[in-house]
Amino acid sequence: MSDMTERIKEMTAHTYGTWGRQNAWSTPLLITDAEGVYFYDNTGKRYLDFSSQLMCSNLGHKNKVVIEAIVKQAEKLPYAAPGFATEILIEAVEALRSVFPEKLSKFFFSTSGTAANEAAMKMLRQYKFPAYKVISRYHSYHGATAVGQSFTGDPRRWYAELARTVVDGVVFAPDNYCYRCPFGITYPECNVQCARYLDYMIKEEGNVAAIIVEPIVGTNGRQIPPPEYYPIIRRICDEHGVLLVCDEVMSGWFRTGKTFAIEHWDVLPDILTTAKGASAAYTPVAITASTQEVADFFDEEVFCHGHTFAYHALAASAIPAAISEHVRLFDSGLPQKASQYIKQKLYELADKHICIGDVRGVGHFWALEIVKNRKTKEPFDTKKDKFSGKALTTGKIAGDAMQNGLYISAWYDTLVITPPLIINEQEIDEAIHILDKSLEIADKEAVETDVAASRSCDYSS
Numbered sequence: 001m002s003d004m005t006e007r008i009k010e011m012t013a014h015t016y017g018t019w020g021r022q023n024a025w026s027t028p029l030l031i032t033d034a035e036g037v038y039f040y041d042n043t044g045k046r047y048l049d050f051s052s053q054l055m056c057s058n059l060g061h062k063n064k065v066v067i068e069a070i071v072k073q074a075e076k077l078p079y080a081a082p083g084f085a086t087e088i089l090i091e092a093v094e095a096l097r098s099v100f101p102e103k104l105s106k107f108f109f110s111t112s113g114t115a116a117n118e119a120a121m122k123m124l125r126q127y128k129f130p131a132y133k134v135i136s137r138y139h140s141y142h143g144a145t146a147v148g149q150s151f152t153g154d155p156r157r158w159y160a161e162l163a164r165t166v167v168d169g170v171v172f173a174p175d176n177y178c179y180r181c182p183f184g185i186t187y188p189e190c191n192v193q194c195a196r197y198l199d200y201m202i203k204e205e206g207n208v209a210a211i212i213v214e215p216i217v218g219t220n221g222r223q224i225p226p227p228e229y230y231p232i233i234r235r236i237c238d239e240h241g242v243l244l245v246c247d248e249v250m251s252g253w254f255r256t257g258k259t260f261a262i263e264h265w266d267v268l269p270d271i272l273t274t275a276k277g278a279s280a281a282y283t284p285v286a287i288t289a290s291t292q293e294v295a296d297f298f299d300e301e302v303f304c305h306g307h308t309f310a311y312h313a314l315a316a317s318a319i320p321a322a323i324s325e326h327v328r329l330f331d332s333g334l335p336q337k338a339s340q341y342i343k344q345k346l347y348e349l350a351d352k353h354i355c356i357g358d359v360r361g362v363g364h365f366w367a368l369e370i371v372k373n374r375k376t377k378e379p380f381d382t383k384k385d386k387f388s389g390k391a392l393t394t395g396k397i398a399g400d401a402m403q404n405g406l407y408i409s410a411w412y413d414t415l416v417i418t419p420p421l422i423i424n425e426q427e428i429d430e431a432i433h434i435l436d437k438s439l440e441i442a443d444k445e446a447v448e449t450d451v452a453a454s455r456s457c458d459y460s461s
């Protein structure tokens, strides 16, 4: 065993691995370098990053403009207590205002998506007092701490519930999951029942303060609602005086082709949370944005919230640079062209591989849902299997791809196709070529039927 392997094992023995049994946290791959859409391990092996690490390295790796901005700030003033103004905070707020919808005009800075949602919870419960309930959806993830887990619909919440680390007052609504509609109906005949049902829920629940949504669901499937969905929800919220909170931690920052995913529906939330792409993952920074109406409430009320690292200067230093780099990138037209190419290539893969049940997404935000049987939609693995220790089929596909130099994040039922926004057609071809081979693993265990892959979120077809 090499000295480095020993040291990795020593390190993992003394650290908690995230979201898993600790005996599986033993010898993670040692990443030593990264540039563009690639990263490298300590043997020099190259991997194409088809998931932007944790769906956050939107500008790829080693962006010089962002790095220079961070270095400049590190040399000048890495930190000042949150009660002070800093020049970089002034610049960051100016930069945010240049891309945020005008209505979302007041910001709180923290250091993770989870923390952004914690701040949102305090804002909405104080603002809507005595109403306190929040409606979330089952296919969702909103963070790792008590509030984030309470909002979360996916199986990570089950563990937080067992540990009694959830807050009360969160209820769950049916998802806009057209491939497996919880009402068993089909768009457009469904009349978008999943949105309309929220009116019933609000009336029956009572004391509802807010609805929280990932406008396009991230980890839990890239479900894109039909055009009517968010306008209906906005109307229902307005009729009942309920706030709409959009968690754009993953779907924000141009990943779907717009600054924020909710802009595809021409709808605005009352509170928007975001992180990840806000710095293109170069620094840990997160933002909770509210309308002026919510903000005004706190003029005479205590906003009883803050952190030592709130408005951290070094964290904020990446924001203006990341925004200008995103704007420059989209001005070049590369991401717009590449996203069409990704779509075409994923549709081709879906035509070829019987294990792909559904292909859905937009921009650089795609999911391949892997199934055993396209006709019955029988899945290989379920939510319950996620933390059971079972070897998941999506994991086998991603593992094989990794062996062949392609990094793809996998959930229990979907592959997460979220490359950096700088990816070009040649790099997409390289990724698709590897993925094409790896999908054969699941094809061998899938049942041949006469049913084609579904494109459940392509409302144009």
Ligand SMILES: Cc1ncc(COP(=O)(O)O)c(C=O)c1O
Binding pocket: 111, 112, 113, 114, 115, 117, 141, 142, 143, 144, 214, 218, 219, 247, 248, 249, 250, 251, 275, 276
């Ligand atoms: C939609 C969404 N909300 C919140 C979070 C939590 O963000 P963080 O991991 O930065 O705390 C995530 C993380 O993946 C996310 O995807």
